[in-house]
Amino acid sequence: MNYEEIIKKHQLKPKYFANGLKSFVCGGMVAIVGQLLLELYIKLGIGEDEAGSLMITTVILVASLLTAFGVYDKLGQFAKAGLAVPVTGFANSMTASALEYKKEGMLLGIANNLFKLAGAVIVYGVVSAYILGIIRYLFMGG
Amino acid sequence: MKIGNNSLKFNGVYIKDSSTAVGPLESAGPLKDYFDYRFPDLYCNADSWEKAEINLVKTCIDDLIKKTNLSDTEIDFIVGGDLNNQDAVTNYAVRDYNIPLLGVYSACATSAEAMIVASSLVDSANAKNIIVTSSSHNATAERQYRNPTEYGGARPDSATFTVTGAGTCLITNQKSDIKIESATIGRVLDAKQKDANDMGSAMAPAASQTIKVHLEDLGRSAEYYDLILTGDLSSVGKPILIDILKEQEIDIEHNHNDCGLLIYDRKKQNVFAGGSGAGCSSAVTFGYIMSMLRENKLKKVLLVATGALMNPIMIFQKESIPAIAHAVSLEKI
Amino acid sequence: MIYFNAFIVCGTICLIGQLLIDRFKLTPLHITSSFVVAGAVLDMFDIYDKLIEYAGAGAMLPITSFGHSLLHGALEEAENSGILGIGMGMFDLTASGITSAIIFSFIIALVFKAKG
Numbered sequence: 001m002n003y004e005e006i007i008k009k010h011q012l013k014p015k016y017f018a019n020g021l022k023s024f025v026c027g028g029m030v031a032i033v034g035q036l037l038l039e040l041y042i043k044l045g046i047g048e049d050e051a052g053s054l055m056i057t058t059v060i061l062v063a064s065l066l067t068a069f070g071v072y073d074k075l076g077q078f079a080k081a082g083l084a085v086p087v088t089g090f091a092n093s094m095t096a097s098a099l100e101y102k103k104e105g106m107l108l109g110i111a112n113n114l115f116k117l118a119g120a121v122i123v124y125g126v127v128s129a130y131i132l133g134i135i136r137y138l139f140m141g142g
Numbered sequence: 143m144k145i146g147n148n149s150l151k152f153n154g155v156y157i158k159d160s161s162t163a164v165g166p167l168e169s170a171g172p173l174k175d176y177f178d179y180r181f182p183d184l185y186c187n188a189d190s191w192e193k194a195e196i197n198l199v200k201t202c203i204d205d206l207i208k209k210t211n212l213s214d215t216e217i218d219f220i221v222g223g224d225l226n227n228q229d230a231v232t233n234y235a236v237r238d239y240n241i242p243l244l245g246v247y248s249a250c251a252t253s254a255e256a257m258i259v260a261s262s263l264v265d266s267a268n269a270k271n272i273i274v275t276s277s278s279h280n281a282t283a284e285r286q287y288r289n290p291t292e293y294g295g296a297r298p299d300s301a302t303f304t305v306t307g308a309g310t311c312l313i314t315n316q317k318s319d320i321k322i323e324s325a326t327i328g329r330v331l332d333a334k335q336k337d338a339n340d341m342g343s344a345m346a347p348a349a350s351q352t353i354k355v356h357l358e359d360l361g362r363s364a365e366y367y368d369l370i371l372t373g374d375l376s377s378v379g380k381p382i383l384i385d386i387l388k389e390q391e392i393d394i395e396h397n398h399n400d401c402g403l404l405i406y407d408r409k410k411q412n413v414f415a416g417g418s419g420a421g422c423s424s425a426v427t428f429g430y431i432m433s434m435l436r437e438n439k440l441k442k443v444l445l446v447a448t449g450a451l452m453n454p455i456m457i458f459q460k461e462s463i464p465a466i467a468h469a470v471s472l473e474k475i
Numbered sequence: 476m477i478y479f480n481a482f483i484v485c486g487t488i489c490l491i492g493q494l495l496i497d498r499f500k501l502t503p504l505h506i507t508s509s510f511v512v513a514g515a516v517l518d519m520f521d522i523y524d525k526l527i528e529y530a531g532a533g534a535m536l537p538i539t540s541f542g543h544s545l546l547h548g549a550l551e552e553a554e555n556s557g558i559l560g561i562g563m564g565m566f567d568l569t570a571s572g573i574t575s576a577i578i579f580s581f582i583i584a585l586v587f588k589a590k591g
Binding site for chain 3: 015016019026028033034055056057067070084085102106120121136
């Protein structure tokens with residue numbers, strides 16, 4: 001029996017517009033917060049490069065704390081890619097994994113699982129940067 | 143006794159009593175008054191998610207033993223399962239009782255599978271009293287099948303929400319007002335659905351197959367039953383099931399419902415397409431449906447518990463999700 | 476002005492991610508992993524630096540900037556140490572992000588409990 005046709009008829013169509021709008025606006029707001037922090041740090045006399053690092057670190061801290069308070073998952077469900085794509089998503093994936101495996105202890109639980117979700121991002125980043133770096137160094141003069 | 147292709151007809155198999163325990167979301171849902179124990183917190187007075195689920199199961203079994211006034215030696219076996227790897231929760235919950243255990247698993251169809259095994263043992267006079275248990279917990283399911291519970295990645299609207307709950311009942315050869323009169327054992331059906339966030343689509347074909355086979359094997363039409371109750375097809379799977387059966391000239395549009403749609407109020411509670419889990423069908427059946435049968439609001443119910451036999455590793459290997467549905471027919475006498 | 480640019484750039488990157496998730500039934504993990512690669516590619520052609528100048532935090536916050544930083548650090552070190560510098564400098568610019576994520580996550584896991 002051909003189930004595929006009937007299943008296709010009833011499958012939920014994603015709410016492209018609503019999801020897209022939420023992601024766009026929430027992602028934009030995260031950027032605004034980041035920019036405010038960046039300018040604040042520069043005003044406090046921190047050098048430009050360091051201010052950038054500190055801003056990212058601050059955003060990571062906020063995302064991790066929101067995860068700790070049990071609030072981030074609800075925000076993420078609403079904001080969709082708006083929170084998953086910025087570094088907030090990265091921070092949450094690590095903190096959530098760490099929190100989840102707490103009961104299995106510091107080593108086998110927390111430490112062992114910290115990179116469970118974030119590992120792929122780092123691996124893909126390093127592998128692609130390495131290949132591209134070598135190509136650029138050898139063929140484009142560095 | 144085997145009847146037809148895949149079904150069994152039982153003689154003298156009854157449900158004496160039941161006990162159910164649920165978590166916070168279910169305690170606030172539309173069926174809240176039909177559960178025996180309502181835990182206000184996901185940790186259920188325990189230290190970890192797994193221990194919380196163990197607590198749910200033990201609370202029910204303790205309560206059931208008290209209600210039925212039977213001793214350890216008078217209960218022949220426990221048959222049950224849960225969603226955790228190796229049926230861990232059931233194994234650990236039962237270790238404090240001196241009763242032999244048969245652990246079973248068919249994902250969210252576990253409750254029906256356990257009932258079928260238990261009923262067969264009682265029907266064949268190999269046992270007099272058997273405890274059936276089936277449980278699930280939202281957090282243990284999330285961390286095992288999907289992501290850490292505090293993870294912020296959004297789930298789509300077609301996803302289902304694992305019920306935190308345990309349902310137990312005592313199946314016996316002693317006459318009572320609720321009879322288990324027949325059952326149909328499902329065949330694994332792979333409808334080639336690969337989306338782990340849409341179990342309803344994966345399971346509806348299996349449910350339709352089991353319902354069709356059951357009605358054929360027992361020579362009944364869909365109207366024989368006041369209620370054909372699927373386990374957790376959710377709002378996505380329900381219309382698919384109705385359509386598939388309509389194409390085969392079986393109309394269940396007016397007497398179908400789904401445990402996953404009954405246990406939550408989807409408008410007020412954030413549960414996506416509905417509830418799911420091994421505890422979903424058991425808590426709803428042994429809590430709500432049994433009350434409805436006792437109060438004569440329902441007389442003949444066909445429980446069709448549906449299981450998506452999903453394994454994360456196979457999903458990563460780009461396999462599809464096979465499903466199974468087991469049916470148990472309950473009658474008020 | 477830069478606030479407007481930041482909003483638009485970060486919002487757009489997130490929007491693209493969400494459209495990919497919805498259209499192709501992908502997960503946030505697929506999106507973040509491919510965006511990291513995209514960030515490295517954009518840096519390969521010196522585009523990402525200009526994006527950061529244009530949009531500030533709006534280009535620094537999406538995970539694309541992680542890919543950009545990896546490649547950027549690698550190439551900077553390669554200027555000093557030759558081709559070995561690619562490996563040596565890879566984590567230079569991303570070290571603080573990864574380190575803080577590890578530290579915060581670890582401490583939080585010791586102190587807090589998951590709430591489901």
